[in-house]
Amino acid sequence: MVSVLTATRRVFNPLRRNHNEASASASNAVADTADSDDTALVADLIDALGADRVRADSAARYLASHDASIYREGNAGPICFPESTEHVVACVEAAVRHGRAISPRGAGTGLAGGAAPLGRPVVVSTTRMNKLLSVDVENGIAWVQPGIVNLDLSRALAPHGVHFAPDPSSQSVCTIGGNVANNSGGPHCLAYGVTSAHVLAIEAVLSDASVVTLGDLTAEPAGYDLRGAFVGSEGMCGVATAVAVRLTPNPPAVRTMMLAFQDVSHAASTVSAIIAAGIVPAAIEMMDQRCVAAVEDFAQAGYPKDAAAVLLVEVDGPAGGVAIAGEKIAEIAEANQAATVRTAADEDERARLWKGRKSAFGAVANVMPDYYLHDTVVPRTKLVEVLERIYEIVDRHDLIVLNVFHAGDGNLHPLLAYDSRVPGVRERVHAAGREIIELSLDMGGALTGEHGIGVEKRDYMNRMFSAVDLQQQGLLRSSFDPYCRMNPGKVLPSSHSCSDISALRASDAAGVWG
Amino acid sequence: MHLGLDTDELNSCVACGLCLPHCPTFVITGSDTESPRGRIALMRAVQDDDAPITDELVRSIETCVQCRGCETACPSAVPFGRLMEGTRAALADSGRITPRWQRWALSMLRRRRLVLAGSTLLALAIRLRLVPTRRLGLPARMPLRRPALRTSGSDVWLFTGCVMDAWQRDVHLAVQRVLEAAGVGVEPTGATAPCCGALHIHAGLEADTKDLARQVMAGLSSDDRPILVDAAGCGAMLKDYGHLLDSDEARAFSARVFDVHEWLAGHLDDLQARQEVVPLPLTVAVQDPCHLRHVQRAHQAVTEVLRPFVAEVVNLDDDGLCCGAGGAYSMMEPKLARAIRERKTASVARSGASVVASANPGCSLHLAAVGLDVLHPLELVDQALSSVGTQANPNTVGVSAGGLGAAEAGT
Numbered sequence: 056m057v058s059v060l061t062a063t064r065r066v067f068n069p070l071r072r073n074h075n076e077a078s079a080s081a082s083n084a085v086a087d088t089a090d091s092d093d094t095a096l097v098a099d100l101i102d103a104l105g106a107d108r109v110r111a112d113s114a115a116r117y118l119a120s121h122d123a124s125i126y127r128e129g130n131a132g133p134i135c136f137p138e139s140t141e142h143v144v145a146c147v148e149a150a151v152r153h154g155r156a157i158s159p160r161g162a163g164t165g166l167a168g169g170a171a172p173l174g175r176p177v178v179v180s181t182t183r184m185n186k187l188l189s190v191d192v193e194n195g196i197a198w199v200q201p202g203i204v205n206l207d208l209s210r211a212l213a214p215h216g217v218h219f220a221p222d223p224s225s226q227s228v229c230t231i232g233g234n235v236a237n238n239s240g241g242p243h244c245l246a247y248g249v250t251s252a253h254v255l256a257i258e259a260v261l262s263d264a265s266v267v268t269l270g271d272l273t274a275e276p277a278g279y280d281l282r283g284a285f286v287g288s289e290g291m292c293g294v295a296t297a298v299a300v301r302l303t304p305n306p307p308a309v310r311t312m313m314l315a316f317q318d319v320s321h322a323a324s325t326v327s328a329i330i331a332a333g334i335v336p337a338a339i340e341m342m343d344q345r346c347v348a349a350v351e352d353f354a355q356a357g358y359p360k361d362a363a364a365v366l367l368v369e370v371d372g373p374a375g376g377v378a379i380a381g382e383k384i385a386e387i388a389e390a391n392q393a394a395t396v397r398t399a400a401d402e403d404e405r406a407r408l409w410k411g412r413k414s415a416f417g418a419v420a421n422v423m424p425d426y427y428l429h430d431t432v433v434p435r436t437k438l439v440e441v442l443e444r445i446y447e448i449v450d451r452h453d454l455i456v457l458n459v460f461h462a463g464d465g466n467l468h469p470l471l472a473y474d475s476r477v478p479g480v481r482e483r484v485h486a487a488g489r490e491i492i493e494l495s496l497d498m499g500g501a502l503t504g505e506h507g508i509g510v511e512k513r514d515y516m517n518r519m520f521s522a523v524d525l526q527q528q529g530l531l532r533s534s535f536d537p538y539c540r541m542n543p544g545k546v547l548p549s550s551h552s553c554s555d556i557s558a559l560r561a562s563d564a565a566g567v568w569g
Numbered sequence: 570m571h572l573g574l575d576t577d578e579l580n581s582c583v584a585c586g587l588c589l590p591h592c593p594t595f596v597i598t599g600s601d602t603e604s605p606r607g608r609i610a611l612m613r614a615v616q617d618d619d620a621p622i623t624d625e626l627v628r629s630i631e632t633c634v635q636c637r638g639c640e641t642a643c644p645s646a647v648p649f650g651r652l653m654e655g656t657r658a659a660l661a662d663s664g665r666i667t668p669r670w671q672r673w674a675l676s677m678l679r680r681r682r683l684v685l686a687g688s689t690l691l692a693l694a695i696r697l698r699l700v701p702t703r704r705l706g707l708p709a710r711m712p713l714r715r716p717a718l719r720t721s722g723s724d725v726w727l728f729t730g731c732v733m734d735a736w737q738r739d740v741h742l743a744v745q746r747v748l749e750a751a752g753v754g755v756e757p758t759g760a761t762a763p764c765c766g767a768l769h770i771h772a773g774l775e776a777d778t779k780d781l782a783r784q785v786m787a788g789l790s791s792d793d794r795p796i797l798v799d800a801a802g803c804g805a806m807l808k809d810y811g812h813l814l815d816s817d818e819a820r821a822f823s824a825r826v827f828d829v830h831e832w833l834a835g836h837l838d839d840l841q842a843r844q845e846v847v848p849l850p851l852t853v854a855v856q857d858p859c860h861l862r863h864v865q866r867a868h869q870a871v872t873e874v875l876r877p878f879v880a881e882v883v884n885l886d887d888d889g890l891c892c893g894a895g896g897a898y899s900m901m902e903p904k905l906a907r908a909i910r911e912r913k914t915a916s917v918a919r920s921g922a923s924v925v926a927s928a929n930p931g932c933s934l935h936l937a938a939v940g941l942d943v944l945h946p947l948e949l950v951d952q953a954l955s956s957v958g959t960q961a962n963p964n965t966v967g968v969s970a971g972g973l974g975a976a977e978a979g980t
Contacts, residue, residue, distance in 0.1 A: 110600060112625040114611055118601035121610070123584050136599055163601060164586040182599025202599070204590060228586045353644045417585035420645030424580040476580070 096153040103145035122165040129171030134178040140296040147264040150177040159290040161233035164225040167509030173544035195302040201232025217302035220247035224413040238287030240505035242338035245463035251286040259293035262540040290542035292535035306371035310381040315362035315395035322364035323438040325391040339463035340367040346457040349418040356411035415459040423472035430506040431495035435465040452487040466504030572659040588639035593891040605639035636859035636891035661773030678731040688735035722754010731764040733930040743951035751840040761788035767806035801858035801929035830870040852881040854922035858929030878953035887916040894935035
């Protein structure tokens with residue numbers, strides 16, 4: 056097993072987008088050889104799943120090699136579209152027989168290369184496992200397949216007056232399986248908690264093709280919390296095939312407010328003052344001027360384009376409390392020199408306010424064609440200082456930054472916008488990104504809030520964790536997947552994980568920036 | 570291979586994926602190869618990195634319905650339609666898509682008499698059960714005779730087009746009656762402007778499309794009357810002549826083009842002032858044709874125009890997802906088109922409506938083929954107007970308790 060993986064060369068796909076490497080003809084020659092290597096594996100997969108559930112052509116592999124991040128070195132083997140747990144078991148069995156790794160993939164909206172397959176694994180796409188299996192409203196539990204889209208789930212639950220609380224910006228696209236893999240957050244996780252607080256049990260296929268159920272539906276499960284270990288494991292412990300999610304009652308009343316400021320520091324001090332006043336809003340989001348300018352034309356949210364910072368604050372709960380909290384927030388904002396304090400008058404206006412916030416990443420191309428996104432967390436009290444230093448770092452590297460973030464819990468999303476066609480820009484982006492991470496960690500923060508480590512942030516793990524920490528994390532992973540077959544090469548730096556991963560990495564070029 | 574695509578437009582996609590749930594083919598196959606961002610990534614690979622044009626890559630391009638639902642979902646305003654049209658033009662030029670028989674068939678559309686005569690023959694063949702209508706996605710019944718087009722004034726043009734005029738002239742006549750009820754004199758374009766070219770540009774036949782555009786413009790440029798269009802696909806095409814031909818003349822022409830609902834929404838008072846209206850006792854679901862909602866972005870006018878004339882208008886809950894008709898798509902990609910349609914029919918069923926209003930002939934044929942009662946929105950308005958008039962119009966359809974018989978609408 057290990058030797059085969061070790062022998063797997065990083066193959067140049069004929070369709071692989073690469074700016075500075077081998078000629079097209081040379082890459083074709085390599086790919087053709089590799090295609091013939093896949094023949095038996097593909098035949099096995101087709102036998103098990105049927106021809107319309109397997110893709111092995113260069114176009115499909117090229118697209119399955121990438122997620123929404125800038126990481127371009129992924130290299131997918133055959134892609135499977137299972138529809139049941141049995142199908143997933145069959146995928147893993149075939150991969151094992153042929154000495155291949157397995158990489159799960161949801162909607163491919165990840166921002167850290169977590170779904171970018173390394174070493175030509177069998178890609179298990181969950182997009183067709185998108186059923187809502189059962190709903191138990193009384194106990195507040197629903198079983199879903201991993202490929203169900205986050206927003207589709209909440210829409211399907213709407214008639215029952217409940218929803219799935221984590222709401223990443225990509226919620227109209229991203230899957231519950233991906234949310235579990237990344238322990239995803241979202242604006243409303245400030246009050247409701249991230250995915251791990253909303254997953255009760257997981258059925259998963261492990262690397263030996265066995266099917267296990269982690270966690271159970273009782274309030275106090277016995278034994279170690281293996282479900283908790285699986286959530287956030289970025290596909291390295293197994294492939295989730297069913298997830299029991301907790302249902303959150305829809306709040307009886309919601310108030311969404313848009314606060315605009317002429318100074319970023321006033322916005323940041325408003326955030327701290329709101330929390331200090333004992334109010335726990337459902338969400339507090341901040342966007343800086345450049346971000347507002349990028350999204351406003353699309354979303355028509357009514358954000359003032361001249362404001363230095365815009366805050367979106369949402370409070371929910373019983374109507375009386377919401378009204379009081381809303382008034383209090385308006386007072387605090389005015390005391391902190393807010394230029395605009397607006398409360399959404401109806402559901403339509405509320406939807407537009409959120410649409411602007413949630414389309415921020417996708418709107419970057421209005422500014423520049425590429426972006427590199429970080430996801431660090433800093434103590435809320437240090438927000439102003441960190442933001443000022445981020446602007447300073449970015450100016451020094453002659454780059455553009457858009458800041459859009461979960462202000463309530465200090466989860467920053469500095470988004471470095473650039474044009475990869477400009478010579479030398481990648482190096483500057485890389486350098487600025489590293490400085491931003493160093494800065495966040497120096498401030499007592501964390502490497503990632505919700506997007507995961509994937510491959511992009513993998514090599515920063517040494518900066519955050521000690522060698523002992525990382526070794527223990529590697530051991531935990533090995534206890535689920537002793538063969539390192541599941542999504543190898545992610546999260547853990549090579550020296551702290553299985554040997555085949557180190558081999559995988561050795562065959563990679565120079566990390567993210569190739 | 571250089572596809573001739575604008576580099577900046579091609580690079581304006583950051584692959585965020587927000588388009589995925591709005592792509593009718595992605596929601597069926599779940600594969601990035603059938604998604605907007607995937608198709609763009611493949612275009613880039615071909616144009617920038619000289620990736621080979623494999624059969625699977627061609628399939629990825631061919632399976633796109635060109636509904637452009639991804640455009641309204643895109644925060645970065647990627648002009649996907651233009652990229653797809655450009656890619657298809659390059660693939661058609663190199664003989665990879667749109668085989669000779671298709672080009673021949675499309676070239677016939679500008680020959681109006683041939684289209685009319687051929688349609689009559691087809692209608693006859695259908696009556697004689699010589700044509701497997703269900704398999705080919707054709708209507709179960711088509712008109713053998715068509716009432717003549719007539720001119721009632723010179724306030725506006727009514728664009729009648731090619732296949733629609735042959736297959737659904739009753740719609741044009743109903744639209745004309747509604748416009749006349751608002752006090753507007755109508756001149757149908759008929760042979761003056763035989764075909765807009767929408768099907769041609771979808772097939773990658775850019776030169777043919779430009780020829781047709783010039784022909785249409787030559788026919789309608791003797792004055793500056795508004796050009797009203799009751800087929801969303803044709804309207805979108807006519808509005809795009811400015812970009813297609815890139816001339817001031819073409820841009821001026823496109824500025825005169827309105828979807829008929831868009832135009833009527835501004836003249837609703839005229840319509841209601843002249844006649845007392847008793848709404849039809851129907852719950853009507855509005856199906857937004859993609860080229861009205863995502864391309865012309867004028868779909869809300871349909872609801873606005875329809876609302877006073879029926880008991881209840883309901884909007885579907887599928888975020889304007891395509892129905893799978895896509896001009897000739899339902900015939901070229903029947904399997905995908907049917908799978909896409911199932912989602913639409915499920916949404917219609919959830920709406921509880923007995924009648925579907927569709928402002929595009931392709932969509933209405935595609936949906937009627939599975940037994941839905943589909944009418945043009947202005948056919949419903951026409952009925953509401955004529956039901957309180959002095960005498961029932963023999964060309965309108967009777968309202969029955971169970972809705973309206975779409976299959977009978979054409980006779």
